[in-house]
Amino acid sequence: MLSFLETAGYIQKKLSDKPLPGIDAMLEMAPVSRRGYLHNFSDSAIVASVLFLVYPKNGKTFFPIIIRPTRNKLDKHRGQLSMPGGKLEKSDASHWACAVRETEEELGIEASGIEYLGELTPLWIPISNFMVYPFVGKYAQEPVFKIQPEEVAGVLELDLHALLDEKSKKNGTISMHSGIELQDVPFFDIEGHKIWGATAMMLNEIVTLLKSESLR
Numbered sequence: 001m002l003s004f005l006e007t008a009g010y011i012q013k014k015l016s017d018k019p020l021p022g023i024d025a026m027l028e029m030a031p032v033s034r035r036g037y038l039h040n041f042s043d044s045a046i047v048a049s050v051l052f053l054v055y056p057k058n059g060k061t062f063f064p065i066i067i068r069p070t071r072n073k074l075d076k077h078r079g080q081l082s083m084p085g086g087k088l089e090k091s092d093a094s095h096w097a098c099a100v101r102e103t104e105e106e107l108g109i110e111a112s113g114i115e116y117l118g119e120l121t122p123l124w125i126p127i128s129n130f131m132v133y134p135f136v137g138k139y140a141q142e143p144v145f146k147i148q149p150e151e152v153a154g155v156l157e158l159d160l161h162a163l164l165d166e167k168s169k170k171n172g173t174i175s176m177h178s179g180i181e182l183q184d185v186p187f188f189d190i191e192g193h194k195i196w197g198a199t200a201m202m203l204n205e206i207v208t209l210l211k212s213e214s215l216r
Helices: 004-016 022-027 095-107 160-164 197-210
Strands: 046-057 060-067 085-087 114-119 123-125 130-139 154-159 169-175 181-190 193-196
Touching (some): 004 114, 046 197, 060 160, 130 197, 160 197
Antiparallel strands (some): 046 085, 123 130
16 A cells, blocks of 8 residues: 555646546536536636645545534535535635635644645536535645534544545435435445535546556
C-alpha cells in the first residue's frame, strides 16, 4: 500500500490527465430524478465549491465527510452527507479559494495548510440549482476538527480505500428527513454510512479516476 504522500502524489498526477472521467462517471451514481437532466449547466445557477480533502491517519489516507444539520426545513440537502463547501462569495478570489475558505469555516482546518492537488468536473444540481466546482486538496497532517455547528452536525473520517472498494457501491432505498423514501438509488456504503446524490456523483469521478492497482 502506498504511503500518504505517495497516494497524494498519485492523485495529483491522475488529476492532471485530460480528459477527466466527467459527467458520464458522475451519472453512474445519479438518482433516477437526476438522470432526466442530461445537460450539466444552468445560466441561473448559484455558484458553489466543495473540497475532497485527503490527509494521513493511522498510516492510511482519509477524507472528511460532513453531516448536514436537519433543523432547517428549507434546506433541500438537510441531513445529507457531503464534502465541505458552500456558496461563492464576492471576497473569494477563485472557486478554489471558496472551497478552502468554506472548509476552514466548517471544519476549523487552517486554510494555509491546505495544498491544491487538482480540480474535478463541475456539477449542476437541479433540485437546488447549484453549480458546484469540486476540488481535491491535501492536508499534510491529521487535522483537529472544530466544526461550525450552524452548518455541520458532525464529521465522518473515511478511509480512501474503503471508497475505492467496488463493494461500497450499492443500490437501494434512501429515507429522507422529509419522510419521503426514494427507491433504487445508487449510493456508497462506507462503514454503514450512505453517501448518495450529488456527493456520490462527484465521488464517483474520483473513484473512476483512481481505479488502479497502484493504490493497493
